[in-house]
Structure formats: structure tokens, C-alpha cells
Amino acid sequence: MFLYGYLRGELDSWESTPNMADLQDYTAQVLLIISTILVGSIIIRRRRKQNQIKLPPSPPSLPIIGHLHLLSPLPHQDFHKLxxxxxxxIHLYLGSATCVVASTAEAAREFLKIHETSFSDRPTQTVAVESLSYGFKGFVFAPYGPYWKFMKKVCMSELLGGKMLHQLLHVRQQERKRFLSGLAEKGLAGEAVDVGAELMMLTNNVISMMTMRQKSCSEGGGEAETLRKVVEDTVELSGKFNVSDFLWFMKGVDVQGFKKRLKEIRVRFDALLDRVIEEHQRERRKKKEQGSTTGDDDDVKDILDVLLDISEDETAEIKLDTDNIKAFVMDILVGGTDTTAVTMEWAMAELINNPGVMEKAREEIDAVVGNKNRIVEECDIPNLPYIQAIVKETLRLHPPGALIVRECSRTATVDGYHIPARTRLFINAWSIGRDPNHWENPLDFRPERFIDQNGSALTHLDVRGQHFELIPFGSGRRMCPGISLALPLAYVTLASMLQCFEWKLVNGGDDGIVDMEEKAGLVVPRAHPISLNNNITYPILQNHTLFLSNHILLFFPLSMSFFFSKRRIVMVTVNLGMLHYVLDHVYGAFMHRTKMSTPFFSRGWGGTKLEMLERMIKQLFPEVAGQNWPPTVIQPLWKTVWETRTASLREGVFRTPCEDQLLNALPPESHNARVAFLMPKNVPPHAMSCVVHLAGTGDHTFERRLRLGGPLVKENIATMVLESPFYGQRRPMLQRGAKLLCVSDLLLLGRATIEEARSLLHWLDSEAGFGKMGVCGLSMGGVHAAMVGSLHPTPVATLPFLSPHSAVVAFCEGILKHGTAWEALREDLATEKVAMTLEEVRERMRNVLSLTDVTRFPIPQNPNAVIFVAATDDGYIPKHSVLELQKAWPGSEVRWVTGGHVSSFLLHNGEFRRAIVDSLNRLPWKGSS
Known part of the structure; x- marks a missing residue:
């Protein structure tokens, strides 16, 4: 009656005031009222119908938004309260999305086990999921069906199966060593450690290296930085509330700009992954051309290789296209990085607040690992039940995925409640882990919950989805397949952090307690970063007498043997054990990160000199010059230093054979080259071999290389040592030590060294008449040796020792990046009115130093005579860099010595000499058929 009266009154007013504009306004009002009545009646009828069906209990809702007003940025906490x-x-309307929330173990079992087939799909009605999964072409969000089953089988048997994880164990070990070494550097420097940031860098690098041999966190910038930012942005957007995902009438409206940002992320990820896929395919084509296959036992594949294998397999059940591969890689990168890092950060926070638990964990590690001559490894984990219990207790209180999300594929009745198809299901793992019905004092951190009376891990309570009181990784067929990687990585990383360091809180306030506030996100991270100070507990560093009184070991390794007896060095080796890698970083910290040290390139790029050198070095590449570039003839002037019954030592000098343009760029001190020549006596040259030894970083004298080559006199092998430009007596007056002043100096040093070494080999061949020749070098000298062996017109023994394939690895990725004057390089560009960020400066450095990439040089005449000697725990040269060289030069050999960069050239001279002898033995004598 009220409505009728209202309309009658309005009609009367129209008759009294017949105005067309008013008529239109009133018509609009009436239509709006009628529409409201119709929509209201539909809603009322729908609710009445639903009331006839038994739905789960539900709190009062509001029109349009439903129960969205009850939720905060931490919905798992709100669901728990409800x-x-x-x-x-409980039953909720989140806007126009119908949802059900299960908050107990019993309810979770109903949905995930008893009615698993009805809840095996994931929600797909979100803008972020649709975009970043390439239209649900990945694995995580693919609909349950033949494609998902095929990818699950591939994932469990090939991608994350035991064989693949074992093959990629070295990647995890290498990245963990880098992580621990970085922590050690900060500890020595007295810097606070942002635990979350360091752990995120570790897990990002582990996952991306295992997936596609590409780091995602690096101070070098470039593609690593692009990948890191893509993953970071994806995680951020995926965890944000997007109003268009919950209100049907907003579906086509990009209110918050999500679609624009998602499109931009897709473009960046596509460009990056297209390059990575092309690199993998290029390597695969090269292997096929060389007659090898990706199935060889000694060929370690990454996850992308396996996906490419499947895509090329004509007999595969499902044909994978490029979008399938990209979506799967995105799934792994996003799903595998934050979760493990966040778990370990929460664990460290709990341990700081529970020092008794931390001390008990250390005691267990000491009992298992022994006298600490090695760092805990993954193989130790079965014997560390308390470490496992700490991680499980952390996952109970702080599951990284607080809500397990599913979607009902067909109408179901669960625990007597009607669940319509397309209903979104939220299993509140956070609430389940804090349920007092299953956990005594659930808010207390007590790892002992998971330990039996004998000190062993409880078998009836685990995190692998069979015990619904604890399901941080989900349960059933949609359970997270990454558990086989995430758990061992969390166990061993946490154990090594406790074994190697003592931790103290920096920002915990007066009470010294870490706050446990959560922050919103795709996972549930800490609201505030946890900053800790660490004290190193390695024995080699605890032994202050050895560490301080024998600091010459760190600062003057080239002169080590003058100060220490052979017995003393062996003792240090025994103590180092697995800590060679850390020693490299400790040495690097003292050499390159103290206030007293001078950085590399403190005077900038080198101006026009750099541009000239870039052009000249490119002339060495085979696409420009080929291998027919003749060396320059030289005539050294000799003087005898000493002579014995079996050998003689001479020193010589000659004008550097560089062309005028290069000669003018060199400092005057470097214009004359100096050599030392140690030669057996009473043997004709044609029956002898001679090896030219090139200078490594800091080789200012002939001493170390003469000591290396001296014993070879007995093998009728002569040693010729070349003093490099910018080193020794050829060092510019303003240069301190080995710290080159400009980037151009590094390229000058390399180009001039190559010219001089090639001329010396020519002299040994044509003038001295030696029967065999070779060239070797350590570290930087090894890079130069590889280039010389590559460019020489006749076969020579080529022996790079502890060498990278490119200076990019040393200065942009390795320890030396800490000793580079990045700010000075940026300021130098600013004087030329070129504004760059530090990351752009690092990218420019990578481009310049890519000219030193040995893989761009031609394959040597006899690759069988190429032997690389590399260290297993080298902190300066990563293994992948050595393997790049071997791949580029098929037929070459890599030999591994146990040690780090610093310790290996002190302790493995015998291995270097053996490689020299073996390499020369693979060459024919001059004049033989």
C-alpha cells in the first residue's frame, strides 16, 4: 500500500506540473524502484530455496558484498574467530563467490579424504591466476583431468623425483655454501643480518638454478635481477585482494589496475624465459651435432631440460607447448621460493625466543656431525630428529600457506551439509595447527611434540598429508609436490645456520623477544624483518692462535711456503675440511671489503680507451679473424741468473709486440715485457717441452710459478714465466697492488698478455726449437691461457687452473664484486652526462666483460690436450663456469681437486704439475708423423 500510495502521489504531481525533464527524472526513479523490487525478490526466493537445503552455519551477511566486511588482510585469523x-x-558469501571454510582436522578429513574426488579442483576465477598460469596451462591451477594427471606423474617421477633431486644436489650444496659464506662475511664485518632477505635469496637461487640454471638473486643485476623482480611481483599480486575477483558485476572493470600490472609481468617473464629456452635449445642442438644425447648418464639436466624433452617426445601422452612449459616454470618459481624461506625465518624467530631449544639443537648437530671438521649435509638429516621436529613445530604454528584452497567440482554432501558445485573451499591449516583439541598448550613452541621417549621422530605424526592435525602442504592428490625438496632444504639450512653461527637479536626491544606479528601475502610472512648478529663458530675461526698469528695465510697466500713448513700446511688442510669455500670468502672479505683495501677500477671506465679496446678484442673472435692470425716475431735479450749441473735460470726482456694503437694505450712501465726461463741442461730442445706460465691475480713476481714449474725439470719440461702488464716491475706508479685503476686496464692487460704469450710460443717453436709447447695460468692467468691456446695456429697444451670462462663471473658474480668501485663507475658515467642506477652500471660491466668470454673463442687445434683443473669448493669460480668451458670445447677434460680457490693453489701444486705432464703427453713431438 505504501508503494501504491507513493506512485499515486507522483502521478498527481505529474498532472499538476507537466514538465518533460521532471517526467524523465520520475520515470528513472520508478524504473529504479521496480528493478530493486525484482532483484530483491530474486534474492529472497534464492535464500528461501537455500534455507530448504541444509547449508553450513553462516554469520549475517550484507547485500552485494556478503561477508567481505568480516575479513581483514589476514583472513585465516578471521576464519578462525568465526x-x-x-x-x-561455515558457509560464507565473499561478494558473489560462495565459499565454505573448514577449521578442524575432522572437517579437513571430510573434504580432503572422504570427498576428495569432489574437491580436486582449484579455483580459477581470479585475474592473477588466469594470467600468470597462461590460461591454466601449468600444473598448480590446471583443472583436474587427463592433463593434470599426466603432469602430476611427470612431476613426481621426473621433475621432483628422487633421481632429479639427487642429480641437482650439487646445486643446493653450492648455493648453501654461498649463503653461509655471505653470513660469515657479515659476521666478520659486524653487520646485522636480515634473516628473511638472506633466506629468500638462498631459496630463490636454489629453485631457479635447479629449474633453468639461472640465478634469480645476484648483485650482478641483469637477467638475475629481472627474474628476481618477476617472482617478487608475481607473489605480491597473487596475494592481494582484487575486487573484480569477488563481485560479478565488476568482472570487466580493472578498478585496481591488476590487469595492467599482470600484463607487464607476463611480458617481462616471456622475454626472459624465451631467451633461457633458446639457450637450452641451442645447447641441445650442439649436443646432437656432436653425437651426444640428453639422456647420457653424465649429463645433468635441469627441470627445463626435462620439460623440453617431453615437448619433443612424439610418443608422450600429452603434447606440451611453450605456454605449458612457461606456466610450469612460473609455478615452480613462485611456489618454491617464498614458502621455504618464510618457514625458516619463522623457525629462527621461534629459536631466538626459545634459546633452550636452540641449544638442544646444537647439541644434536655436534653429536651427529662430530668434531665440526665438516658442515652438516642432507645425508645427516635422518640422524637429526630434533632439527626435523623444530621445522615441523614451525610448520604447525606458522604454515606458509595458511589456507588450502580447493573448489567443488560437483554438488556434494559433506558431514550432512549441502555443498553446491563451484563452491570455493578454504581449509584453515593455521587454525588446525592451533586446535587445543589436538595440541596441548597449542600456542607454545615445543618441538618435543614430535619426539618419542627414545629421542626418535614420531612416526604417527608427520607433515606429509596423512595426519590431518598437521597439513601445511595439503593432503591427497592435490598435495604440494614440492615437499620432497622443501623439507630437506629447510632441515639442512636451519641445521647449518645453527652449527656455524651463534645468533643474537638486534631489534627485539628491551625484553629481547622477537614479535610474532604476521603480514598479509600469498604466503604468511613476518610483519617485521628479523635482524640478527652472528658470531662464527667454525673451528678454523675459533682457533684464534692459528687465525691471528698466521694471518699471513689470508693476506699473502702467494708467499705462503716461505713462512710455513709443509707439515704446518697439511695441518691447516685437515682443519679446513669442507670450509675451503668459506675461507675464500673470509680472504675476500679482508682483501676487498675492509676500509684499508683499495677497490678495483676506482678511476672509472677508461674513457675512449675502453671503446678502442672493445673494438680490438672483437677482432680476436673467429667470426672476425678466424684462426689464421699470425703471432709477432720477437728477439728477447737474455741474461743468466744462475746455473747448476742440471738446470739454468735466465731472465729476458723484449719490447711488447702490441700494435701501435695498443702500445700507446699501455702505461710506459708496461712497454717492455719481462720473462724468466727455467730450463733443463744437457737435453737438446727438440727432446724437451716448454710451458709458458701466465700471471694470476696478484702474481707480481716470478716466484710462485717458478716453484710450480721447478720439479718439472726432472721431466725434461722447461718453464717460462711471463710478467704481465700492470704487474711487478710493469705496474703503473699510481696503481696499488693488483687493483687496476680503470676497466680498460683489465682489457689492456688481457690483450697485451695474449699478444706476448703467442709471440713467446712462436719463439720457442721457431727459434729455440722445442719439441712440444704449452701454456698455463691460474685464475685470471688461466683465462688468458685458454685464449692463447685457442688462437695459436698449431696444437699446444692448454691448462687453465682455477679459472672462470669469463671475467663476468669474477667481477659481477663472485667475491671480487665486493671489491669493485661501483659508485666510482657510476660517477664516471655521470661526468659524461649518462645517468645510471648501480644495477644498470653492473649490467654495463657485464656487457663489457662479456668480451672476455672464452667460449666465444675458437676451439683449440687439439682439444684433447686441454685440461681444466677446478676446485670443488671454489668461492671465486662457480662450477657452472668451468663446465661452460668444457661444453664449448668438446674433447677437453675437467679435473677436480678438493679445496677452495685460496687453499687449492697453495696445496695442490702436484695436481697442476700432473695435468701439465698429461696434457703434453697428448701432443705429438714436432716432426713426428
Whole structure:
């Protein structure tokens, strides 16, 4: 009656005031009222119908938004509070999305086990999921069906199976060593450690290296930085609330700009992954051309290789296209990085607040690992039940995925409640882990919950989805397949952090307690970063007498043997054990990160000199010059230093054979080259071999290389040592030590050294008449040796020792990046009115130093005579860099010595000499058929 009266009154007013504009306004009002009545009646009828069906309990809702007003940025906490009022299973409207929340172990079992087939899909009605999964072409969000089953089988048997994880164990070991070494550097420097940031860098690098041999966190910038930012942005957007995902009438409206940002992320990820896929395919084509296959036992594949294998397999059940591969890689990168890092950060926070637990964990590690001559490894984990219990207790209180999300594929009845198809299901793992019905004092951190009376891990309570009181990784067929990687990585990383360091809180306030506030996100991270100070507990560093009184070991390794007896060095080796890698970083910290040290390139790029050198070095590449570039003839002037019955030592000098343009760029001190020549006596040259030894970083004298070559006199092998430009007596007056002043100096040093070494080999061949020749070098000298062996017109023994394939690895990725004057390089560009960020400066450095990439040089005449000697725990040269060289030069050999960069050239001279002899033995004598 009220409505009728209202309309009658309005009609009367129209008759009294017949105005067309008013008529239109009133018509609009009436239509709006009628529409409201119709929509209201539809809603009322729908609710009445639903009331006839038994739905789970539900709190009062509001029109349009439903229950969205009840949720905060931490919905798992809100769901938990609602469950205390409305029960373990509740029904909610999140906008236009129908949802059900399960908050107890019993409810979770109903959905994930008893009715698993009805809840095996994941929600797909979100803008972020649709875009970043390439239209649900990955694995995580693919609909349950033949494609998903095929990818699950591939994932469990090939991608994350035991064989693949074992093959990629070295990647995890290498990245963990880098992580620990970085922590050690900060500890020595007295710097606070942002635990979350360091752990995120570790897990990002582990996952991306295992997936596609590409780091995602690096101070070098470039593609690593692009990948890191893509993953970071993806995680951020995926965890944000997007109003268009919950209100049907907003579906086509990009209110918050999500679609624009998602498109931009896709473009960056596509460009990056296209390059990575092309690199993998190029390597695969090269292997096929060389007659090898990706199935060889000694060929370690990454996950991308396996996906490419499947895509090329004509007999595969499902044909994978490029979008499938990209979507799967995105799934792994996003799903595998934050979760493990966040778990370990929460664990460290709990341990700081529970020092008794931390001390008990250390005691267990000491009992298992022994006298600490090695760092804990993954193979130790079965014997560390308390470490496992700490991680499980952390996952109970702080599951990284607080809500396990599913979607009902067909109408189901669960625990007597009607669940319509397309209903979104949220299993509140956070609430389940804090349920007092299953956990005594659930808010207390007590790893002992998971230990039996004998000190062993409880078998009836685990995190692998069979015990619904604890399901941080989900359960059933949609359970997270990455558990086989995430758990061992979390166990061993946490154990090594406790074994190697003592931790103290920096920002915990007066009470010294870490706050446990959560922050919103795709995972549930800490609201505030946890900053800790660490004290190193390695024995080699605890032994202050050895570390301080024998600091010459760190600062003057080239002169080590003058100060220490052979017995003393062996003792240090025994103590180092697995800590060679850390020693490299400690040495690097003292050499390159103290206030007293001078950085590399403190005077900038080198101006026009750099541009000239870039052009000249490119002339060495085979696409420009080929291998027919003749060396320059030289005539050294000799003087005898000493002579014995079996050998003689001479020193010589000659004008550097560089062309005028290069000669003018060199400092005057470097214009004359100096050599030392140690030669056996009473043997004709044609029956002898001679090896030219090139200078490594800091080789200012002939001493170390003469000591290396001296014993070879007995093998009728002569040693010729070349003093490099910018080193020794050829060092510019303003240069301190080996710290080159400009980037151009590094390229000058390399180009001039190559010219001089090639001329010396020519002299040994044509003038001295030696029967065999070779060239070797350590570290930087090894890079130069590889280039010389590559460019020489006749076969020579080529022996790079502890060498990278490119200076990019040393200065942009390795320890030396800490000793580079990045700010000075940026300021130098600013004087030329070129504004760059530090990351752009690092990218420019990578481009310049890519000219030193040995893989761009031609394959040597006899690759069988190429032997690389590399260290297993080298902190300066990563293994992948050595393997790049071997791949580029098929037929070459890599030999591994146990040690780091610093310790290996002190302790493995015998291995270097053996490689020299073996390499020369693979060459024919001059004049033989």
C-alpha cells in the first residue's frame, strides 16, 4: 500500500506540473524502484530455496558484498574467530563467490579424504591466476583431468623425483655454501643480518638454478635481477585482494589496475624465459651435432631440460607447448621460493625466543656431525630428529600457506551439509595447527611434540598429508609436490645456520623477544624483518692462535711456503675440511671489503680507451679473424741468473709486440715485457717441452710459478714465466697492488698478455726449437691461457687452473664484486652526462666483460690436450663456469681437486704439475708423423 500510495502521489504531481525533464527524472526513479523490487525478490526466493537445503552455519551477511566486511588482510585469523562461534564448517558469501571454510582436522578429513574426488579442483576465477598460469596451462591451477594427471606423474617421477633431486644436489650444496659464506662475511664485518632477505635469496637461487640454471638473486643485476623482480611481483599480486575477483558485476572493470600490472609481468617473464629456452635449445642442438644425447648418464639436466624433452617426445601422452612449459616454470618459481624461506625465518624467530631449544639443537648437530671438521649435509638429516621436529613445530604454528584452497567440482554432501558445485573451499591449516583439541598448550613452541621417549621422530605424526592435525602442504592428490625438496632444504639450512653461527637479536626491544606479528601475502610472512648478529663458530675461526698469528695465510697466500713448513700446511688442510669455500670468502672479505683495501677500477671506465679496446678484442673472435692470425716475431735479450749441473735460470726482456694503437694505450712501465726461463741442461730442445706460465691475480713476481714449474725439470719440461702488464716491475706508479685503476686496464692487460704469450710460443717453436709447447695460468692467468691456446695456429697444451670462462663471473658474480668501485663507475658515467642506477652500471660491466668470454673463442687445434683443473669448493669460480668451458670445447677434460680457490693453489701444486705432464703427453713431438 505504501508503494501504491507513493506512485499515486507522483502521478498527481505529474498532472499538476507537466514538465518533460521532471517526467524523465520520475520515470528513472520508478524504473529504479521496480528493478530493486525484482532483484530483491530474486534474492529472497534464492535464500528461501537455500534455507530448504541444509547449508553450513553462516554469520549475517550484507547485500552485494556478503561477508567481505568480516575479513581483514589476514583472513585465516578471521576464519578462525568465526569458527569458534559458528562451528568447524561455515558457509560464507565473499561478494558473489560462495565459499565454505573448514577449521578442524575432522572437517579437513571430510573434504580432503572422504570427498576428495569432489574437491580436486582449484579455483580459477581470479585475474592473477588466469594470467600468470597462461590460461591454466601449468600444473598448480590446471583443472583436474587427463592433463593434470599426466603432469602430476611427470612431476613426481621426473621433475621432483628422487633421481632429479639427487642429480641437482650439487646445486643446493653450492648455493648453501654461498649463503653461509655471505653470513660469515657479515659476521666478520659486524653487520646485522636480515634473516628473511638472506633466506629468500638462498631459496630463490636454489629453485631457479635447479629449474633453468639461472640465478634469480645476484648483485650482478641483469637477467638475475629481472627474474628476481618477476617472482617478487608475481607473489605480491597473487596475494592481494582484487575486487573484480569477488563481485560479478565488476568482472570487466580493472578498478585496481591488476590487469595492467599482470600484463607487464607476463611480458617481462616471456622475454626472459624465451631467451633461457633458446639457450637450452641451442645447447641441445650442439649436443646432437656432436653425437651426444640428453639422456647420457653424465649429463645433468635441469627441470627445463626435462620439460623440453617431453615437448619433443612424439610418443608422450600429452603434447606440451611453450605456454605449458612457461606456466610450469612460473609455478615452480613462485611456489618454491617464498614458502621455504618464510618457514625458516619463522623457525629462527621461534629459536631466538626459545634459546633452550636452540641449544638442544646444537647439541644434536655436534653429536651427529662430530668434531665440526665438516658442515652438516642432507645425508645427516635422518640422524637429526630434533632439527626435523623444530621445522615441523614451525610448520604447525606458522604454515606458509595458511589456507588450502580447493573448489567443488560437483554438488556434494559433506558431514550432512549441502555443498553446491563451484563452491570455493578454504581449509584453515593455521587454525588446525592451533586446535587445543589436538595440541596441548597449542600456542607454545615445543618441538618435543614430535619426539618419542627414545629421542626418535614420531612416526604417527608427520607433515606429509596423512595426519590431518598437521597439513601445511595439503593432503591427497592435490598435495604440494614440492615437499620432497622443501623439507630437506629447510632441515639442512636451519641445521647449518645453527652449527656455524651463534645468533643474537638486534631489534627485539628491551625484553629481547622477537614479535610474532604476521603480514598479509600469498604466503604468511613476518610483519617485521628479523635482524640478527652472528658470531662464527667454525673451528678454523675459533682457533684464534692459528687465525691471528698466521694471518699471513689470508693476506699473502702467494708467499705462503716461505713462512710455513709443509707439515704446518697439511695441518691447516685437515682443519679446513669442507670450509675451503668459506675461507675464500673470509680472504675476500679482508682483501676487498675492509676500509684499508683499495677497490678495483676506482678511476672509472677508461674513457675512449675502453671503446678502442672493445673494438680490438672483437677482432680476436673467429667470426672476425678466424684462426689464421699470425703471432709477432720477437728477439728477447737474455741474461743468466744462475746455473747448476742440471738446470739454468735466465731472465729476458723484449719490447711488447702490441700494435701501435695498443702500445700507446699501455702505461710506459708496461712497454717492455719481462720473462724468466727455467730450463733443463744437457737435453737438446727438440727432446724437451716448454710451458709458458701466465700471471694470476696478484702474481707480481716470478716466484710462485717458478716453484710450480721447478720439479718439472726432472721431466725434461722447461718453464717460462711471463710478467704481465700492470704487474711487478710493469705496474703503473699510481696503481696499488693488483687493483687496476680503470676497466680498460683489465682489457689492456688481457690483450697485451695474449699478444706476448703467442709471440713467446712462436719463439720457442721457431727459434729455440722445442719439441712440444704449452701454456698455463691460474685464475685470471688461466683465462688468458685458454685464449692463447685457442688462437695459436698449431696444437699446444692448454691448462687453465682455477679459472672462470669469463671475467663476468669474477667481477659481477663472485667475491671480487665486493671489491669493485661501483659508485666510482657510476660517477664516471655521470661526468659524461649518462645517468645510471648501480644495477644498470653492473649490467654495463657485464656487457663489457662479456668480451672476455672464452667460449666465444675458437676451439683449440687439439682439444684433447686441454685440461681444466677446478676446485670443488671454489668461492671465486662457480662450477657452472668451468663446465661452460668444457661444453664449448668438446674433447677437453675437467679435473677436480678438493679445496677452495685460496687453499687449492697453495696445496695442490702436484695436481697442476700432473695435468701439465698429461696434457703434453697428448701432443705429438714436432716432426713426428
Amino acid at each position: 569458527s569458534t562461534t559458528y562451528g568447524p564448517i
